[in-house]
Amino acid sequence: MQVLKFGGSSVANEKNIKQVSSIIRNALSKDKTIIVVSALGGITDLLLQAGSMASNADNEYKQKLAEIKERHLETVRLLLPLTHQSSILSAVIQLNNELEDICNGIYLLGELSDRIKDRVASFGEILSSRILSSYLEVTGLDNTWVDARQLIITDSRYTRAHVQQEITEKYIRNYFQSAIGHLFILPGFIASNEQGHTTTLGRGGSDYTAALVGAATNATEVEIWTDVPGMMTADPRLVPHARTIDNISFQEAMELSHFGAKVIYPPTIQPLLNKNLSVWVKNTFAPELHGTLIHAHTQSDGSIIRGISSISKVALCSLEGSGMVGIPGFSKRLFDALARQSINVIFITQASSEHTICVGIDEGAIRQAKQVVDEEFKNEIKEGRVNPLDIETGLAIVALVGDHMKSHTGISGKMFGALGRNGINVRAIAQGSSERNISTVINASDVRKAINVLHEDFFETTYKQINLFIVGTGNVGKRLLHQLEQQFQYLQKHLRLQVRVIGLANSRKMVFDDKGIRLSQWGEALDNGLKMNLHDFIEEIQSKNLRNSIFVDVTANESVSMCYDALFRKSISVVACNKIAASSSLHNYQQLKDLAREYNCLFLFETNVGAGLPVINTLNDLVSSGDTIQTIEAVLSGTLNFVFNNYNGERSFASVVRQAQEEGYTEPDPRLDLSGKDVMRKILILAREAGYPLEMDAISNNSFLPPSCMNGSVEDFYKEMEKYESHFRQLYEEAAKDHKKLKYVASFKDGKAAVGLQHIDAAHNLYHLYGKDNVVLFYTTRYPEQPLVVKGAGAGADVTASGVFADIVRAARI
Structure with missing residues (x-):
């Protein structure tokens, strides 16, 4: 038969x-x-x-x-x-x-x-x-x-x-x-x-x-x-990479069916279980496929988790009150009251203090539940011993199911860690003594994200999907997009990261593509996009609610930097080339760091100081390992180093600066570099990362630019520098007559920071610094006399983009 x-x-x-x-x-x-x-x-x-x-x-x-x-x-x-x-x-x-x-x-x-x-x-x-x-x-x-x-x-x-x-x-x-x-x-x-x-x-x-x-x-x-081709590891409508479960036990199938896997009707399993008969789930439209065999004892394929399922439109009903503690019968009365209205309880959890009992029910039954439970406990409610039934809607249940979870340590930790890193708040938890199921109540809006996160962690050994939202397509942004395209296969093969650019914007346009913007055609896609609106861009990121999201700021825009806190609150990591946030008020800097920590995401800004050089990471490693920063000496402007290395009075100072700008070494407005403000930001960031609560106005700046150069447009700036060529030549000649070089130096010592032009002799560590190179000398408890030196190219679109890229990879691998 x-x-x-x-x-x-x-x-x-x-x-x-x-x-x-x-x-x-x-x-x-x-x-x-x-x-x-x-x-x-x-x-x-x-x-x-x-x-x-x-x-x-x-x-x-x-x-x-x-x-x-x-x-x-x-x-x-x-x-x-x-x-x-x-x-x-x-x-x-x-x-x-x-x-x-x-x-x-x-x-x-x-x-x-x-x-x-x-x-x-x-x-x-x-x-x-x-x-x-x-x-x-x-x-x-x-x-x-x-x-x-x-x-x-x-x-x-x-x-x-x-x-x-x-x-x-x-x-x-x-x-x-x-x-x-x-x-x-x-x-x-x-x-x-x-x-x-x-x-x-x-x-x-x-x-x-x-x-x-x-x-x-x-x-x-x-x-x-x-x-469908059988029971799946997750709902394929929510998880594109869900795969068919070849075989599964009756108990696992019942758990998955109860928690929303509609491939098989839950009561189906019981008569077959009683007779120890197997059942195949097959695909009518692809009969050659194996399908899923459901039988008495699952055959291990090495998977601890057999599947992930969910129930939507769940309401959480909480009965609580001090009058419940130590008094038997409250649970029975609660469930009897719900049973009288034929209200099915799909989730149960109780605090060990006996102060609260929570049950999950279908949202459609909340009116009846509220009425019947409050009536059942009306005397206790009147006396203040029990609160009226509290109902929270807009929830869903996500469950991990697997026979082999039993006595397998770390499953819950891995589950909640994955959810936490992606900003998914768990409202309630339940796990049966069989250890076959771990159920969590979360916001319904987070279901797709949660199931994808868990499926990725427990089933997809091939790669982790990273979703980028990039603002800024200038010199650095263009190089970054090129590098992402160039390294796509490498990242997937060697680091198991699939990095997709979901959103892209500049000052004029913005574009989104849930499947990933084709990086070979990003310019065309952006040109055909919507008019850029920063508020709308951030709202779109939040509403998409994608797992493993990273926001990348490749601008120098203050408004963009003011959006970081909203992103952190959604557990979205921020990679910032933009220095404004990290060099803003100490209160804002600390708040951003605290928010990132609170919401389990990262705030990375390596390129704020040395372009692609590992300056901040090195500093963080020193501090994390217990070392103390005593003094920092640094040439932190690749622009200024390039300018003073190439200026010898034979051609105008203004022409050397223009060359630096044309070769992509300067900020869009070169005055940020030449005024020393950019260097001030960098030493401020280093001091803060070293643990010192420094504000920008506490840094002294010995500027070499005549004040009138700071007025007007960028072109006015170049014209004004031409007028003061004799001033710049004199600076050079005063250093040259003593066989010294001009270096714009940032220093931090005894809690104080300063920046300014200095004459550096040949014996100094900063003397042999050529082209656009930067150098940072860390004098610490462990490096008191011979400093730890980080040296290399400190400006240029390619190296800066590579530094941003490296931060993206760091954020992706948490």
Whole structure:
């Protein structure tokens, strides 16, 4: 004996029914084969809508009935040759006439009881199974149509009837033992009570029908044919890389089914479990695929977690109060009250203090829950010993399921660590003593993100997906985008990181692409994007709520730097080339650092000081390892070093500065470099990272620029420098006559910082510094005389972009 069940999508139309026929033909054996059929896809909803409309005196119910009738007639016309249509067309018309009579009665009475609702809903399976039976007959497969209502007996809880197992098993076994023939067609979902009235087994009940028949007949095979390739590690609509679970235990399948995996109806499993029978979940449209085998004992494939599932539209109901502590019976009264209203509890957790009991229920039942629980505890509420039931909506449950979680340490830590790093707040937690399931209640808006994060951590060993949002496409931004494109394959192969640019913006335009902007065509994509609005850009990042998100600021814009706090609060790491935030007020700097720490993300700004040089990382390593910074001496401006290394009085100082700007070494406004303000920011950042609470106005600046050079536009600045060429030549000559070089030096010592032009002799560590190089000398407790030196190119779009790139990789690997 074998039992094959085909779901609504499998028999949704003429083409699909032909595919089902092919599967049945290939499955036939000398033993009996029983086919259980659902209603044509979408028909059950239409039936219930028609009944509801009729009860509300809405004449449109007739249109629904006409649609139902025509769909079945059209299916018959497409399936069967004209010469074989008469009999089944008559049956379809007769059944639809009966349905119409029932709905007319509903319309006249203005009432739709659960009993009549079941009667209306039953027509879907009856019609589809009769049509399939006729088609198989016409194509040479003799079969017997069996009314499941004669075999499956239930109580009278209409719409969700409970099966009377003993008598149902007896009826099924006796019928098929004596039945003549090899192929039988049954409508799923429907049954009857002892009075012979039609009942239904709940939505998804056709699976249950197949399981009942399989268990009663001790079938060698029970197969559930659907439109997916089996049970999946996660919902493929939410997780693109979800994969089929080859085999799974009954217990794991029940856990996943309970927590939202709709591939198989939860009660299906119980009759088969009792008989230790296996069930296959297969794909009607890809029958060659393995599918999922559900059986008594899962076979380990090395996975600790078998799957991730979720339930949406959950409400968390909390009963709390000091009067509950140490008093027995509160839990019983709570659950009894909910049971009286047939409210299903899907999640339970209780504080060890006994001060609070939390239960998760469907959001649709919150009004009844509030009413019945507050009534149950009205005396305690009146006396102030218990608070009125508190209800929080907009929640969902995400669950990890796996038999091999038991006694396996670190699973919960890994789960909550992954959720925490992505800013997903866990509202409640539950884990059964079997250790087969860890359930968390989270905001419904975080479900997609949470499931992807967990799936990535527990199933996707290939790579971790990183989602970048980049603002700034100037010299550094362009180089960064080129480097990201160039290194895409390397990152995926060697670091297992798939880095995608989801959002990109400059001062004019912004563009988003959830699949990742094609970096070879980012310019075109940006040109065709929306007008840039920083507020909208940040809001879009937050609303997308993607896992492993990193915001990259490649600007020198103050407004952009003021958005970091909002991003941190969403657990989005920030990589900043922009120096403004880290050199802003001490309060703001500390607040940003604290926020990043609080929300489990990173605030990285290595390029703020030495472009691609590991200056801040080196400093952080020294401090983290217990060393103390005593003195810092540094040439921190690649621009100024380039200028003073190339200026010798033979050509104007202004022309050397212009060359530096054209080669990409300066800020967009070179005055930031030449005024010393940029260097002040850098030494300020180093002092703060060394642990000193320094403000910008505490740094002394011995500027070499005439004050008038700071006025007007950038072009005015160049003109003014030309006027003061003699001043710059004199600076050079005064240093040269003593065989010294001009270096713009930043220093920090004894809690004080200063920047300014100095004459450096050949014996000094700063003397041999060429081109655009920077150098930082750290004198510490461990390096008191010979400093730790970080030296190299300190300006240029390529090296700065590489520094930003390195910070992105650091943020991605937390």
